[in-house]
Amino acid sequence: MEVIKLNFPLNIDKSVLPPLSMALGYFDGVHRGHQKVILEAKKQAEQKRLHSGVMTFDPHPSVVLRKSEKRVQYITPLEAKIKIIEELGIDYLFVVHFTTDFANLLPQEFIDQYVIDLNVKHVVAGFDFSYGRMGKGTMETLPFHSREIFTFSVVEKFTCGNEKVSSTRIRQYISDGRTAELPDLLGRFYRTEGIVGHGDKRGRTIGFPTANVETKDEYILPPLGVYAVKINVGENWYDGVCNVGYKPTFNKEALRVSVEVNVFNFDQDIYGELVTVEWHQYLRKEQKFSGIDELVAQIERDKQNAIQYFNNIDK
Ligand SMILES: Cc1cc2nc3c(=O)[nH]c(=O)nc-3n(C[C@H](O)[C@H](O)[C@H](O)COP(=O)(O)O)c2cc1C
Ligand SMILES: Nc1ncnc2c1ncn2[C@@H]1O[C@H](COP(=O)(O)OP(=O)(O)OP(=O)(O)O)[C@@H](O)[C@H]1O
Numbered sequence: 001m002e003v004i005k006l007n008f009p010l011n012i013d014k015s016v017l018p019p020l021s022m023a024l025g026y027f028d029g030v031h032r033g034h035q036k037v038i039l040e041a042k043k044q045a046e047q048k049r050l051h052s053g054v055m056t057f058d059p060h061p062s063v064v065l066r067k068s069e070k071r072v073q074y075i076t077p078l079e080a081k082i083k084i085i086e087e088l089g090i091d092y093l094f095v096v097h098f099t100t101d102f103a104n105l106l107p108q109e110f111i112d113q114y115v116i117d118l119n120v121k122h123v124v125a126g127f128d129f130s131y132g133r134m135g136k137g138t139m140e141t142l143p144f145h146s147r148e149i150f151t152f153s154v155v156e157k158f159t160c161g162n163e164k165v166s167s168t169r170i171r172q173y174i175s176d177g178r179t180a181e182l183p184d185l186l187g188r189f190y191r192t193e194g195i196v197g198h199g200d201k202r203g204r205t206i207g208f209p210t211a212n213v214e215t216k217d218e219y220i221l222p223p224l225g226v227y228a229v230k231i232n233v234g235e236n237w238y239d240g241v242c243n244v245g246y247k248p249t250f251n252k253e254a255l256r257v258s259v260e261v262n263v264f265n266f267d268q269d270i271y272g273e274l275v276t277v278e279w280h281q282y283l284r285k286e287q288k289f290s291g292i293d294e295l296v297a298q299i300e301r302d303k304q305n306a307i308q309y310f311n312n313i314d315k
Contacts, residue, residue, distance in 0.1 A: 001082075001085070001086040001090055001091060001092065001093055002091065002092050002093070003082060003093045003095060004092060004093070004094050004095070005094075005095050005097065006094055006095065006096045006097065006114070007096075007097050008096075008097065008099055008101050008102035008105075009113075010113050010114065010117060012118070014117050014118060014119050017092075017118055017119040018050070018051040018119065019050045019051065019119050019120075019121045020045075020050055020051050020052070020053040020092065020118065020119055020120045020121060020122075021041050021042075021044040021045035021048060021050040021051070021052055021053065021120075021121065021122040021123075021124065022041060022052075022053040022054065022055055022094075022115070022118070022120045022122070022123055022124070023037045023038045023040070023041035023053070023054045023055070023124045023125065024055050024115075024123060024124070024125045024129055024131070025037060025055075025056065025125060025126065025129060026056060026057055026060065026061070026167070027054070027056050027081060027085070027167075028060065028074050028075050028076060028081070028167040029074075029075035029076050029167050029170050029186055030076060030081060030084040030085060030088075031075075031165055031166075031167065031170055031185055031186050031187065032158055032160075032165055032184075032185060032186065032187045033126065033155075033157075033158035033164070033165040033166070035088065035187060036126075036155050036158050037124055037125060037126050037155045038054055038085065038088050038090065038124075039088060040124045040153060040155055041053065041054065041090075041122075041124040042088065042089060042090060044122050044124060044153060045091075045122075048121065048122055050121055050122060051091040051092060052089070052090045052091045052092070053090065053091060053092040053093070053094060053118075053120070054085050054090050054092075054093050054094070055093075055094040055096060055114070056081065056085075056093065056094070056095055056096070057095070057096045057097075057098040058078050058095050058096070058097060058098060059072065059098060060072045060074070060098070061098055061103065063098075064098055064099060064100055064103055065103060071217070072218075073171075073217075073218060073219060073220040073221075074218050074219065074220065075167060075170055075171060075174070075186070075190070075220065077216065077218035077219065078095065080191070080193070094118070096114065103133065104133050105132055105133060106132050106133055106136075107131055107132025107133070107136050107137030107141060107145055108132070108137075108145050109132070110131050110132045110137065111131070111132075111137070111142075111145040111146065111147075112147075115150065116147070116149050116150065120150050121149075121150050121151070122150055122151050122152060122153070123142070123146075123150055123151075123152040123153075124152065124153050124154075124155065125139065125142075125152070125154065125155070126154070126155045126157070127139060127154055127155065127156055127157055128157075139154050160184050160185055161184075165185045169185065170182065170185050170186060170190075171220055173185065174190055174220045174222055174279075175220065175222070175223065176223070177222050177223045177225060177282040178282075179222055179227065179279040179280060179281070179282060180280060180281045180282065182279075189230075189278045189279060189280060190222075190278070190279045191276050191277065191278050191279070192213075192215050192216070192219040192221070192259075192276070192277050192279070193215070193216055193219070193274060193275070193276050193277075194213040194214045194215035194216055194259065194274070194275065194277070195213075195214050195272060195273065195274055195275075196211045196212060196213060196214070196270045196271055196272065196273050196275055197212045197213075197214045197271070198212065198271065199212040199258065199260060200250070202250065203260070203262070206292055206295070206296050206299075207296060208262045208296070208299050208303075209262065210243075210260035210261055210262050211231070211260065211261045211263060211270055211275065212258055212259070212260050213231075213259040213260070213261060213275055213277055214259075215259050215277070221244060221257065221259070222244060222279055222282070223244070224244050224245040224246070224257070224285070224286045225243075225244060225245070225282055225283070225284060225285050225286055226241065226242065226243050226244075226282075226283045226284050226285075226286065226302050227241070227242045227244070227279055227280065227281060227282055227283060228240075228241060228242075228280045228281040228283060228305070228306035228309040228310065229241065229242040229261060229277050229278060229279055229280055229306075230277075230278040230280065231261050231263055231275055231276065231277050231278070232275055232276040232278070233263075233266075233268070233270055233273060233275050234273070237278075238263045238264060238265065238266050239263075239264045239306065239307070239310045240261045240262055240263040240264055240266075240306070241261070241262050241264075241283070241299075241302050241303050241305075241306040242259060242260060242261045242262075242277065243258075243259075243260050243286060244257060244258070244259050244286070245257060245258065245286035246258070246286070247286075248286065248287070248288035249287075249288055249289045249291075249292075249295050259277065261277060262299070262303065264303070264306075264307070280309065280310075280313075281306075281309050283302055283305050283306065284302070
C-alpha cells in the first residue's frame with residue numbers, strides 16, 4: 001500500500017494517480033462498520049477495474065474545530081490505522097492534514113479538489129458521512145456535487161445490539177473498561193503499544209516481575225484496575241495479567257499511571273522493546289493493601305483468574 005500525505009492546498013499532480021475507487025472517512029479504530037466501507041471500495045475497484053483507495057484525515061477534526069485543550073486520544077493512532085488498512089488489501093491511503101483552512105472548504109470545493117482532482121471514479125462512504133464546511137455535504141448532496149464525474153455507493157448502517165457501531169461508542173467502551181465486549185464492535189480486541197521501561201524493580205522481589213509498558217500517549221487507556229491481557233513480544237504472543245494504576249500500596253502520591261504486565265511463562269529481558277498489549281477481561285479495581293503479603297496473595301488470585309479466562313476462550 002502506498003501512503004500519500006496531502007496538504008491544503010493540494011500538493012499532488014493527478015496525472016501520477018491511477019483511476020480510483022475511494023472510501024472516505026476518519027476511520028478511528030477501523031471498526032466493523034469502517035471495514036464494510038473500506039471493503040466495499042475494494043470490491044468496487046475490482047468490478048470497475050480501478051485501484052482501491054482510502055482517504056483519512058490527521059489529526060482528528062475535533063483538535064482543529066473544537067480547539068479542545070484536552071489532547072485527543074485514539075483507538076488507532078495513525079500508524080496503527082495505516083497497518084490495519086494495509087491488511088485489508090488497499091492500494092492507496094491518502095492522509096489529509098486536517099487544518100482550519102481545509103475544514104473551511106465548501107462541500108463542492110472539497111469534492112472538486114480532494115475527490116475529482118485525485119482521479120477518483122467511484123466513492124464509497126457510510127450513510128452518515130459528511131464533508132465540507134460545517135459538514136454541510138452529505139450523501140444526499142453527493143449526486144449534485146459529483147458533477148456526474150464519479151459514481152458512488154452508500155454503505156448502510158452497521159449495528160450491534162440495535163445501536164450504530166461508531167468510534168465514539170468504542171471510545172466509551174474502552175473508557176468504561178468494557179474491553180471484553182469490543183470484538184463485536186471492533187472486530188478484534190483493543191490493542192495499545194508502548195516501550196518497556198524501568199519500574200521500581202520491586203516486582204521481582206515479590207515474586208511477580210512485571211514489564212512496565214510506557215503506553216504511547218495517543219492511545220486511550222482503559223480505566224484503573226486489573227485485566228487479563230495478551231502481550232506481543234517480538235514474534236510471539238503471551239498471556240498475562242496487567243495492573244493499570246498508581247500502586248497505592250507503595251506510592252503515597254499519584255505519579256504517572258503505570259501499565260504493568262506480569263507475563264506468564266516468560267523470563268526474558270525486554271527493556272526498551274516495543275510491545276503490544278491486547279486488552280481482554282477486566283478483573284477488579286486497583287486497591288491499597290495493608291501489606292505486601294495481602295497484595296501478593298491477591299496478585300496470585302488475579303493470575304489464576306486470568307489463566308482460567310484464557311483456558312475458557314481457548315476452548
Ligand atoms: C496483576 C497485578 C495486580 C496488581 N494490583 C495492585 C493493587 O491492587 N494495588 C497496588 O498497590 N499495586 C498493585 N499491583 C502493582 C504491584 O504493586 C507492583 O507490580 C509491584 O509493586 C512492582 O512494581 P515495580 O514494577 O514498579 O517494581 C499489581 C500488579 C500486578 C501485576
Ligand atoms: N456503523 C457504520 N455503518 C456503516 N458505515 C459507517 C458506520 N460507522 C461509520 N461508517 C462510515 O465510515 C466512514 C468513517 O466514519 P467515521 O470516521 O465518521 O466513523 P464513526 O464510527 O461514525 O465515528 P464517530 O463516532 O466519530 O462519528 C464514514 O463514511 C461513515 O459514514
